[in-house]
Amino acid sequence: MLLANPLNTDSLTSGSGALVVLAIIIFCESGLLIGFFLPGDTVLFAAGVSIATGAIASPEIGGSALTSFLIVLPAAAIVGNVVGYVIGYRVGPIVFDRPNSRMFRPEYVDRAHKFFERFGSWTILIGRFIPIVRTLLTVMAGVGRMRFPLFLLWTVVSGIIWTDGMVLFGHQLGQVKFVREHKGDIDYLIIVVVVIGLIPATIHYLQSRRRRTR
Secondary structure: OOOOOOOOHHHOOOOOOHHHHHHHHHHHHHHOHHHOOOOHHHHHHHHHHHHHHOOOOOOOOOOOHHHHHHHHHHHHHHHHHHHHHHHHHHHHHHHOOOOOOOOOOHHHHHHHHHHHHHHHHHHHHHHOOOOOHHHHHHHHHHHOOOOHHHHHHHHHHHHHHHHHHHHHHHHHHOOOHHHHHOHHHHHHHHHHHHHHHHHHHHHHHHHHHHHHHO
């Protein structure tokens, strides 16, 4: 259903199995490279709206539906990040041991290590809110041998802020009549905001590439 219409979050955030489906999506997007295309922001927001409107009403692990989501989804994001870190830590040295490669040179590992030593905490925190970046970031943190206790600390902080923040934001707006009636359009709005957020990183990448070419 997601591949057929990734913007139709109603099919993913309604029914008794919504929590399991969303937990899998958040886990894959947070740690598995194949999950970079998953719409984590939209499904988190849509889940909050669905809980507020009663589309998700029954408790899934005890207590209220909202409480269940606020517990399980951060856990899925945190575990996903840890898995991504382990993948980068173990596979990175093998993949980047290609001196003649343009993309996988050994010196890139050293650069990644220096970067995460200096900016690691803020990178994990801010990168959590940028699609695609949050998927690649955890793997690169492992490749760069970022100190695991520091990585884990900011993984927990950013995971809770991102997942619970988006769910609570959707839950609050879901109590507004206009939002309930135009929930599909809100999904498109979130995507527009996400794309705008990617513009600075894209400009920086293009400028860096141009400088290298010169």
